[in-house]
Amino acid sequence: MLIPYPTEPFFDEMFMQAGEPRLHYAEFYRRLRRFTAEELKEKHETAQLSFLRQGITFTVYNNEIGTERAMPFDFIPIIIPPRDWELIEKGMIQRSEALNLFLEDIYGEQHIIRDRVIPKELIMNNPYYYHKQVKGIDIPLNNHIFLAGIDLIRDDQGKYHILEDNLRNPSGMSYVYQNRYVMRQVYPELFARHSIHPLEHQLVHLYQALLDHTPQSFSFSSSPCAVLLTPGMYNSAYYDHVFLAQQMGIPLVEGRDLTVVDDVVYMKTIRGLRRVDIIYRRIDDDFLDPLHFRKDSVLGVSGLLSAYRKGNVAILNGIGNGVADDKAIYAYVPDMIRYYLNEDPILSNVETYRLTERLEREWVLDHLEELVVKNVGASGGYDMLIGPHATGEEIDRFRLKIMQQPHQYIAQPTIRLSRAPSFQNERFYPCHVDLRVFVIRGRNTHVLPGGLSRVALKEGSLVVNSSQGGGGKDTWILRREGGEV
Template sequence: MFTIDHSKTSCFNEMFLPDGQIRSHYQKLFDCLQTLGESELLDRSKEIRQQMVRQGVTFQLYSANHTSERIIPFDIIPRIIPHEDWEKISSGLKQRVKALNHFLHDVYHDQHMITDGLMSRRQIVNNPYFLPEMSNVEVPEDVYIALSGIDLIRDENGAYYVLEDNLRTPSGLSYVFKNRSLMMHYFPELYFSSHVQSIEQGTQDLLTALHDLAPHHKQDPVIVLLTPGRYNSAYFEHVFLAQQMGIELVEGSDLRVVDQKVYINSIEGLRQVDVIYRRLDDSFLDPLTFNPNSLLGVAGLMNAYRAGNVAIANAPGTGVADDKAVYTKVPDMIRYYLHEEPILKNVPTYHMKKKEDREFVLDQLEKMVVKETSLSGGYGMLIGPQSTPDMIELFRKKILEHPERYIAQPTISLSAGPTLTDGRIENRHIDLRPFIIQGKQISVISGGLTRVALNKGSLVVNSSQGGGSKDTWIV
């Protein structure tokens, strides 16, 4: 029998109430863990790891000296969210993505948010992800964000907050499906008795959204997934999603532009491509428009896009809306574009370019989380309570030298969930990345990717920083 730590801490415990009682939606899982016992859980966990290796469920890690490939650690204890909580989360996510999509259209067209004082022109044009080349481009169905991943955390009272918006080429969707298939296979008795909401429709919903974007409402469009290639950190995901949706996986060298139309080389000859689900960063998409040294993109792609002969999802230039400095304005966007109050709140955020914010943060830097606005994946961060005095002083100098590059947030101790680690079940900090799909309709895949900070006490859940993942059950 396992002993599961339920000691009272300052963070929200997903499984236990403050008095040590099991939360009702976790009771069935708790009973199952006790019934299976330590030996059986460890055996199944080992089998799952071997299965992931056989199936190539891997992630590339890069450092200055070398590149390594490893599986993303998978924890067999699912994260469980009751249906009533999920209804509010789902509504808040749809609301947020709708507002962000309105904002992107406004940025690249009339810019009403500037004339009405929501944002300054400098905040837009100085944003590293703003693409002047997208100005006045007609985006199919006005959908800039076909797929987004919004990172959520819980505070000590269990309230959900949006930590970050991922709108360019959000990753992790494949692991949602892979995690679910592993749980269904290795824990069928628990899964099928728990009335978990299905995610099977997810890839079909994404495919439908991509169909919706086809130029001229083409009934049987040719859709491809554009990958940087097998050395990309998320290549497993690119292969998986292309297979699940039944679309071609292509690299830039497989495509060519003729008369402002994109074609794919095939055995039958050239076939016109209607929709590109791209997993390339903007700068690599087209060497004639962006980085001239790019060997990953397609020369002339942007001309075909501007001519309306191909759709690109997500649209180029969407990064202007998920910049960490713009993040602070999303609640105002919701009020401005939708005339609604935000359902999901932001984490309180301080701009280092504002003198009063900067002075406040520098006075208590050891308590703050500092982020470089243009970076993601856990890079360019300071987590004050877990940093050394030397690291804190380094970030102090960085902020003073380039305050416009940084934001800061109070340290919120992410909620903790039971995690099988080193042969024991212990609490580890977790967050949640749900995925939102937008075509003619907008939907949220039930659950999403729960990421786990595997090191005890750590708040860093990113796969690129050694984090793992769990299956997420909506019951």
């Protein structure tokens, strides 16, 4: 079957401008063309049903009402050749190291503020800065970032850029595995003659990094006890929580399953209390401990912060990480890399306008129809303006928001995101894509070979988030150039 595919001035992951497949896609393209239209339709429906049967869903919130939806899946993978992946891997390790040094610094001596690399008010006024709660805590490995999810894009020239850092509770790793599982089950023919980095044993690195954070107070008379703390089944990423707990072989617990006695955390079991040494939490900071954060929280554990401060339990990711993945702080990450590592950034940022700066703000207000505007505290594609696609009313509304709260927003040029073919509604068409790369940090740093390729399945949309109509693709990292066995 031939793939009718429009050519427009975007960088396409699969095709060159002449319409020929790129070298690393050539074998995949040859095999894809052997399918008939009926076979593609049948396989597409089988893949979607597989996700539904396994309960692989996410929650979309609209007017504070949650709706469960199956994760949309597209079978054409993002294929990355080894030379590109080597660059990405090095860039991710560099960036995560600089961000961790930044967190250690601002909750410690604050050299970067004293040296005026980053404005003091950007830290002190940040809603995710928990100086009072976190300052002075001696954490295992001095590591605040156990798992990072860093979003990567390509521009119209094919150059890679970091779009966003997720250092609090990055989600989506389970979808990486389920995308691969469905691809192997439904489209086994496409894997023939491709040498791809496997995912099967990668979660060993996650589990080992978890254990690397065992507190010094741990008694080596037994094995350390690690748990995954979830808000519960109504959380939008609950499937992710269940999957990771099962794969690492650790208990999945809610706040009511834990208690703190004499600054030590225990898990309630049918055999009595069992001490907990490591908590991989998937609960936001505000809800962790009602004694020190939100008093109305029923998700966390009273006294947890005291146990953390005493060094009796490790909490991963660290409390207060949000100050480092704030979208306003994002603009300064290249400066962090130069400051802490004395290196130039391997992967560049997207150009970012800081709206607290008067001249930059005035320029942005005059060019809103050309720009993307983001709320520094929002995620999932919410409270965001895409100027070229916005109505005059939407632009006026964001202009007012910026004038009233300039510290709450940043602006960026509208990047012509790279595209890849997708097969939906029985036809092929180009969709914009990005890639969430997962960086695992313990005694060593490991980058998951691949990641979550997200695709904007609404034609012409630039928003890849599942909550805004996006879906997922499998991600293949080739072991050798050309990719053939």
